[in-house]
Amino acid sequence: MSDIVVFGAGGTAGSRIAVEAFDRGHRVVAAVRRPEATSYLPPGVRVVTGDATSERSVRELAPDADALVVAIGGGDRTLWPDAARTLLDVLSGMPAAPRVIHVGGGSTLLTPSGTRLLDEPGFPAEYREAALGQSDALDVYRSAADGVTWTYLSPPPLEFHPGERTGRYRTGTDRPVTDDDGRSVLSCEDLAVVVVDEIESPRFRNMRFTAAY
Template identity: 75%
Template sequence: MSNIVVFGAGGTAGSRITDEAVNRGHRVTAAVRRPEATSYLSGSVRTVTGDATSARSVRELAADADVMVVALGGGERELWPDAAQTLVDTLRELPDPPRVIHVGGGATLLTPKGTPYLDEPDFPEEYRDAALGQAEALAVYRSSGDGVTWTYVSPPPLEFHPGERTGHYRTGTDHPVTDEQGRSVLTYEDLAVAIVDEIENPRFPNARFTAAY
């Protein structure tokens, strides 16, 4: 059993990661900006006010944590790199820091040409700021050096949506995992499975992975 802090536990990804972890017997602390708005989370979840961009908040929550999951959404472009930098800078000061698992963007995955999906000319403009912010967060982790163990998780770049939990998926690294039709598809529920699997059996320390069917 692990002690897991989930930043953004009230969101689409964070709530599913929280549920998956609780259902497997882990202790979960939901770190959210408005605890009163997360009554739908499991009663066994400890809900606190938390901010991944605050060094003080990260330090306090890290004290009893084995893993800190960053599942933030709906913010300005700076949210994701700010959170990544705060976690790296704060946790490396601790004698035994928790691991970081950052739920990142699928648009940072690479096309067959070797360029990020966010650089494609038809990439939706309404998602560009978030995609750029997640790309900057990945760069923060990759340049972080020693002292913090992190894993950056990218869902598929296009077909990623709420749905059924099957418990099945395949993993890759910097390119999307595709099926026989060339599609890369995954539900939020099975992304949560992949993340909790990584918590229980780490396979991608200091690396990015992606998952799809």
């Protein structure tokens, strides 16, 4: 059993991660900005006011945690790199720091030619700032000093929606995992499975990975 803090547990991905971890017997803290809006979480999940970009919040929650999951959204480009820097700054000073699992952007994955998907012609302008923010966060993690263990998980870049929990998936690193038809697909429910599996049995320490069917 692990102690898991989920920042952003009020969101689509974060709520499913919190439920998946709780259902598998872990102690879960849901760190959200609006605790009153989390009635859908199981009663055994402890809900607190928390913010991954707040040094105070991280300092309060990190000492009792084995893993800090970052599944936040809704801000401008600075949100995700600010969270990454805050976590790394706080955890670098802890003798037994929890691990960070950051749910990042699928558009930071690479095309066959090695360019980022977000840099491809026709990438939707309305998603570009968020995509760049997630890319900035990945750069922050990759430049982290020794002593903090992090993992950055990129979902599929396009076909990633609420759906069925199957418990199956395949993993890759910097390029999308595709099926025989070239599609990269994963439900939010199975993304939660991926996150909790990685907490229970780490395979991608200090690196980015992705998952799809």
